[in-house]
Amino acid sequence: MKDLHTLFRTSLAGLRVLVLMTLVLGVAYPLAITGIAQATMPWHADGSLVTADGSHTTDRGDAVGSAIVGQVVDDERLFQPRPSAAGDGYDLLSTYGSNLGPLSPELVTTIEERKAEVAEREGVDASAVPADAVTASASGLDPHISTAYAALQVPRVARLTGLDQDEVRRLVEDHTDGRTLGVLGEPHVNVLTLDAAVLAALG
Amino acid sequence: MSDVLPALGQVLLLVAALAVAVPFLGRYLAHLYTSPTHLRVESAAYRVLRLDPEADQHWRTYTVSLLGFSLVSILALFGLGRLQQHLPLSLGFSALPSDGAWNTAVSFVTNTNWQWYSGEVTVGHLMQMSGLSVQNFVSAAVGMAAAAAFARGLARSQRDGRVGNFWSDLVRGVLRVLLPGAVVSALLLVALGAIQNLSGTSPVRTLTGGNQQLTGGPVASQEAIKQLGTNGGGFYNVNSAHPFENPTALSNLLQVFLMLVIPFAMAWAFGLIVRDRRQGVAILSVMALLLGASIALMTWSEMAGPGLAPHAAGAAMEGKEVRFGEAGSALFGAVTTGTSTGAVNSMHDSLTAPGGGVAIFNMMLGEIAPGGTGSGLYGMLMLAIVTVFLCGLMVGRTPEYLGKKIGQREIVLVALYVLTTPVLVLCGAAVALTAGDGLAGLQESGPHGLSEALYAVTSASNNNGSAFGGLTSGTPFWNTLLGVLMLVGRFLPMIFVLALAGRFASQQQAPPSAGTLPTHRPLFVALLSGVALVVVGLTYVPVLALGPIVESLS
Numbered sequence: 228m229k230d231l232h233t234l235f236r237t238s239l240a241g242l243r244v245l246v247l248m249t250l251v252l253g254v255a256y257p258l259a260i261t262g263i264a265q266a267t268m269p270w271h272a273d274g275s276l277v278t279a280d281g282s283h284t285t286d287r288g289d290a291v292g293s294a295i296v297g298q299v300v301d302d303e304r305l306f307q308p309r310p311s312a313a314g315d316g317y318d319l320l321s322t323y324g325s326n327l328g329p330l331s332p333e334l335v336t337t338i339e340e341r342k343a344e345v346a347e348r349e350g351v352d353a354s355a356v357p358a359d360a361v362t363a364s365a366s367g368l369d370p371h372i373s374t375a376y377a378a379l380q381v382p383r384v385a386r387l388t389g390l391d392q393d394e395v396r397r398l399v400e401d402h403t404d405g406r407t408l409g410v411l412g413e414p415h416v417n418v419l420t421l422d423a424a425v426l427a428a429l430g
Numbered sequence: 431m432s433d434v435l436p437a438l439g440q441v442l443l444l445v446a447a448l449a450v451a452v453p454f455l456g457r458y459l460a461h462l463y464t465s466p467t468h469l470r471v472e473s474a475a476y477r478v479l480r481l482d483p484e485a486d487q488h489w490r491t492y493t494v495s496l497l498g499f500s501l502v503s504i505l506a507l508f509g510l511g512r513l514q515q516h517l518p519l520s521l522g523f524s525a526l527p528s529d530g531a532w533n534t535a536v537s538f539v540t541n542t543n544w545q546w547y548s549g550e551v552t553v554g555h556l557m558q559m560s561g562l563s564v565q566n567f568v569s570a571a572v573g574m575a576a577a578a579a580f581a582r583g584l585a586r587s588q589r590d591g592r593v594g595n596f597w598s599d600l601v602r603g604v605l606r607v608l609l610p611g612a613v614v615s616a617l618l619l620v621a622l623g624a625i626q627n628l629s630g631t632s633p634v635r636t637l638t639g640g641n642q643q644l645t646g647g648p649v650a651s652q653e654a655i656k657q658l659g660t661n662g663g664g665f666y667n668v669n670s671a672h673p674f675e676n677p678t679a680l681s682n683l684l685q686v687f688l689m690l691v692i693p694f695a696m697a698w699a700f701g702l703i704v705r706d707r708r709q710g711v712a713i714l715s716v717m718a719l720l721l722g723a724s725i726a727l728m729t730w731s732e733m734a735g736p737g738l739a740p741h742a743a744g745a746a747m748e749g750k751e752v753r754f755g756e757a758g759s760a761l762f763g764a765v766t767t768g769t770s771t772g773a774v775n776s777m778h779d780s781l782t783a784p785g786g787g788v789a790i791f792n793m794m795l796g797e798i799a800p801g802g803t804g805s806g807l808y809g810m811l812m813l814a815i816v817t818v819f820l821c822g823l824m825v826g827r828t829p830e831y832l833g834k835k836i837g838q839r840e841i842v843l844v845a846l847y848v849l850t851t852p853v854l855v856l857c858g859a860a861v862a863l864t865a866g867d868g869l870a871g872l873q874e875s876g877p878h879g880l881s882e883a884l885y886a887v888t889s890a891s892n893n894n895g896s897a898f899g900g901l902t903s904g905t906p907f908w909n910t911l912l913g914v915l916m917l918v919g920r921f922l923p924m925i926f927v928l929a930l931a932g933r934f935a936s937q938q939q940a941p942p943s944a945g946t947l948p949t950h951r952p953l954f955v956a957l958l959s960g961v962a963l964v965v966v967g968l969t970y971v972p973v974l975a976l977g978p979i980v981e982s983l984s
Contacts, residue, residue, distance in 0.1 A: 233494050236499075241499035243479045244432040244597065245506060247567075248604065252567045253560030253886040256609065260616045260651040264626040266827040272675065274644060280639065288643060291637045295623050295673040301638040313668075319645045320551055320631065322668040324777035326900035328878040329737030329786075330981060338742040358745035359752050365671035365759075365776045381550070410439030412679025413755035422637055 230321045254414050281423050292419050297370040303348075303385040305422040306372070306380050310357050313367025324365045338362065351355055371415035374403060382397060436759035437729055444761075451691050454699025454741060455607075456710070462602050463578035463594075464703060468545030472601055483598040488591045489932025492579055493925055495596040496572060498540050501923065503565060507535035510561040520554035521630050526947045533909035538565035540920035541573055541802055543656070543772055543895035544912055546904035550645050550666050562663060566824030567612070568658030568878060570692075573804030576924050577696055580808045581703040582833050583931030587939040591932035607692070615688055616654035623677030623798055624650040648673050655687035660802045662766070662772030662895045670762070670775040681773060683759050687719060688770045693717070693800035696807040704832055708950035713810055713934065715916070715955045720799035721739040721768045724788050729760040731784040736982070740782060749777030760785065760898065767792035769801030772895025779873075779898035785980030786898070789886055793892045795962060795968045796851060808927045810962075812847050814949065815840070817961045821947050830946060833939040837848065840933055850889050851919055852969045856886035858915050859973065873900030881977035886912065891919040918929035 235354040263273040267370045276290035277283060284290050292298045297308045299316045327334035341361040346353040357375040372420040377399045402421040405414050468476070468483060476483045480846040487495065504643055510517070511531035515524050526534060530546055537544045538561075547553065552563070566930055586592075620626050636642050649665045653675050656663060670676040670685060694714055720879020733756045737745035750759045758770030759776035765772050767789040790797065798809040815831050822829025829836040836844075862868035862883045872879040885898040889911040897903070904913065948954060 228590045230490070230494065233491070234498050237491075237495045237498035240479070240481060240501050241495070241502040244481070244499060244505075244600070245502055245564075247475060247479060248568055249560055249564050252604070252609065253564040256612070257559040257563065257648040257651040258611065260620075261626050261628060261648055263617060264613055264650065266618040268620050270621050271623050271630070272623045272650075274627075274646070275623055275677075276634070278643075287632055287634050292634055292642060292645060293673075295677045296638045296644075298642050298644075301636075301640055305638070313926070315845060317642065321548065322550065322666050322672055324668065324671070324780060324899065326777050326779035326873065326879075326898070327739070328749065328779060328874055328900070328981075329739050329746070329748075329782050331739060331874060332984065333747060334739040334780075335742045338739060338748075342742075343881050356744075358743040360748040362743050362745075362748040362750075365744070365749045365751050365774070366668040366673065368668075368673055369753075370673060373752055374521060397596050406436055407679045408439075408443065410443060411437040411683055412753050412758050415752045426637070429847075 235374065270289070275281060277423065279423060280427060281420055294417065294420055295370050296368045297418060298417065299423060300331065304384060305425055306377065306384060306418050308418045309369050309372060310361065310363045310414060311367040311369070312363040317368055319368065323367050325363045349378065350380050355379065370417055372418055374414050374416060377416040377421070384425060388416070388425060390428060395425070398428065431703070437733065440683065440757060440761060442727065444683060447687050447689060448694060449524065452694045452698055455691060455695035457702065459607065459695055459699035460702035462597065463699065468598070469605070472598070472605065475601060476597070481597045483595055485595055486589075486592040486634070487595055489579070489583075489593045489928045489935070491591050492596045493928045495922065496576065496924070499600070499834065500572065503539045503568065504535045507561050507565060508532060510557055511535060513610060514554060514557055517554060517556045517936070519556040519628065523552060523554050526552070529909040530904065530967070533600060533913045536913045537895065537915045538562050538661070538663060539569055539621040539660055539661070540806070540893050540916045541569040541770060542893040542920070543661045544890055544916065545663055545895070546895070546909055548644050548667035551665060558652060558665060559648055563655060565653040566652070566659050566661040566663070567604050567608050568600065569839055570608060570661065570803040571600050573802050574603045574692070574696065575599035575804065576705070576927055577804030577807040580811060580927050580931040581700045584703045584834060585932040586935045587937060589935045592929065593931045593935050608655060611658050612651070612655040612800040615658060615684065616650045618684060619650040619653055619681055622655055622681040623673070624681065625674045626650040627972045632661045654688070656773060657685045657771065658692065660689055660693065660769045660771040663768065664773060664823040670773045676775055679753055679758055681891045682754055682762060685773070686762055686765050687745045689771045690800060691774075692803045693806040696804060697800065697810070700807055700811075706832075706950065709832065712720060712950045712955050713807070713814065716808060716958045716962070717800035717806065719797065719955070719959055722798065724768055724792050725761060725764040728764045728788045729757055731782045731788070732756040734762040735782060736784065739783050742939055745920050746782050749780030751775065763789055765790065766896055767894060768797065768799045768801075770797040770805055770893050772889060774896050777899055778885070779900045783978055783981035787974065787982060789896070790881070790888055790974070791967065791979060793888045793894045794855070795966050797892050797894060798962060805893070812844050812927070813962050813965070814958055815844050816965060817954070818947055818949065818960065821957065825945065827945040830940055831949060833941065834934045834937050835940060840930060841935070843930045847923050848965065850923050850926070854891035854915050854919050855888050855970070856973065858891060858911060859884050860984055861911060864885060864906065866957070867905060868911070871905060871908055874901070877956055877977050877980045881981065882976050884973060887915060893920050
């Protein structure tokens with residue numbers, strides 16, 4: 228009984244603490260961070276939006292997307308992103324990885340199908356298709372492809388756009404980032420900004 | 431695709447950053463949990479709150495304060511979830527169902543952050559900021575407080591069961607460590623590309639003329655404390671794999687660093703609180719040893735890519751992001767399960783079989799390598815006491831740890847602590863695998879289906895929060911079961927820890943004798959690592975054999 232009474236009394240004290248904590252941590256802190264971020268780094272804070280000519284914007288009306296979020300590329304002349312398990316593809320309202328296990332027969336079949344599809348599209352042997360081209364990313368929003376997958380797509384993009392292969396290869400290089408500090412992550416190519424550059428080169 | 435040298439390089443970079451930060455933060459924490467002086471703003475807060483921060487609480491009072499605060503937190507969060515549709519900034523989302531609100535309330539208060547829901551379509555900005563984020567702070571501070579009370583109990587003698595003041599531990603942990611740390615790391619995350627705004631969802635016209643709905647939210651501010659407080663509950667469904675949460679390889683390393691820095695620093699602080707730095711270093715070494723082994727094993731497995739699907743694709747890239755690669759994903763995966771964070775930057779359900787096995791094993795160890803913000807330290811100290819007890823039995827002397835005798839009452843409390851989580855995990859798994867509602871949630875059949883269920887109950891009971899995401903857990907059955915596991919798995923062991931702290935605080939400090947086992951030498955580090963692996967690991971071998979082990983061998 229005595230313990231129950233103490234529990235009730237300390238719960239009231241706990242409630243007072245929680246209210247104060249909520250004001251500081253749940254209102255002041257996020258709003259202060261939002262204020263500082265919006266004042267000093269508005270482009271990043273609003274989602275790294277880019278326009279069709281590749282310039283930065285914070286207005287969703289002017290943007291063609293976020294430089295850090297992949298999107299469906301509905302143009303066979305352009306570089307294609309990875310498969311996505313987010314909704315019908317690159318859906319920010321249902322971000323998802325397939326979550327299929329390493330022995331899943333369903334996943335193995337899907338991978339084989341994607342491999343055949345990519346090989347046919349690029350006119351290469353199935354064994355030349357890199358892993359990121361046939362696997363869904365964790366977020367379903369992966370904005371990047373590997374340098375191998377970008378290189379694989381260069382001849383097709385050049386052929387279908389009429390651009391010179393060297394020109395396309397140069398654009399790929401412009402939109403490739405290496406490992407940060409030489410050790411972090413993997414070299415990667417940004418599909419959205421690359422495709423925007425390809426379209427710009429077409430005039 | 432990952433190369434070996436960069437994979438080693440990222441670990442070296444991490445070790446270097448921790449080597450600088452941990453002793454510094456450890457000293458700061460030791461001071462914070464032992465100093466009698468309050469900051470002016472703290473004194474003002476205590477006056478407003480009508481709390482006495484000077485009272486040296488008996489362990490019972492300390493425990494009741496901790497439980498009372500947590501109880502109120504659960505009720506408040508449950509209420510916020512049920513009333514969400516009436517809140518500002520709710521983005522039009524409706525109330526959480528009662529089983530879901532229960533699960534989420536318990537999940538965030540217990541520092542688990544298991545999420546049955548998709549943040550982007552379930553939880554509005556106010557609930558994220560003022561409900562979930564607040565618990566990210568305070569649940570971490572509660573864990574640190576319990577660990578600090580235990581360390582003080584060991585350092586004191588003849589203090590009649592008094593272990594310190596819960597309220598001042600809580601307020602100091604939040605105000606002097608977590609809040610400043612979160613402010614700095616939130617701004618760093620924004621600088622690297624994490625978003626921080628109060629916008630809702632609206633469409634953009636994509637490059638090729640399609641429609642894409644872009645989401646907004648105060649993401650970086652939540653992300654920072656989510657990692658620093660070893661919470662792990664993502665703003666979005668895919669957690670730290672989402673580019674808005676974790677945009678680059680550098681932000682990825684920052685997040686890994688944030689998960690590790692407080693748990694390791696608590697071990698350092700422990701040594702200083704018991705006035706023997708070497709004791710803290712020994713505990714820290716065991717944590718680092720076990721974590722290092724699991725990082726190595728998971729990195730090897732993800733880079734080698736065993737299994738049918740990785741073979742078909744050429745690498746284990748299913749459920750991984752290109753910017754992180756296999757090595758950056760494996761590092762994060764080992765750290766998030768070695769700590770009690772449970773954030774993910776890759777889909778653990780799609781990890782290779784040995785990689786997924788390492789994640790489950792890390793959690794089964796009780797998350798002591800290096801564990802949660804405070805739970806890692808007290809979990810490891812419990813095993814240290816088991817170790818001196820076993821060694822005492824071998825040489826036939828009364829075991830003691832840091833001058834405190836491990837008598838019958840003490841070892842009973844330790845045994846109860848060590849047994850609680852395995853009982854929860856194994857009974858929870860048995861219930862889930864025999865109930866139709868439990869089986870209905872599994873995505874896959876066979877060993878991988880077992881792994882999905884086992885992962886869920888292990889994650890909940892150990893307050894981790896990561897998942898094999900193929901499991902459909904947003905059902906009344908899973909929400910209720912996992913809620914109970916999280917609640918009992920957090921607070922019952924904590925009560926045993928605080929009771930033991932009280933007993934140690936009452937005891938006299940015995941001077942070391944010829945029969946005392948030195949607990950700061952490499953021999954003890956090896957013994958403790960062995961005990962952690964054998965005593966805890968072997969509990970689970972039968973069930974592991976049916977899941978991840980049989981998967982690895984097939």
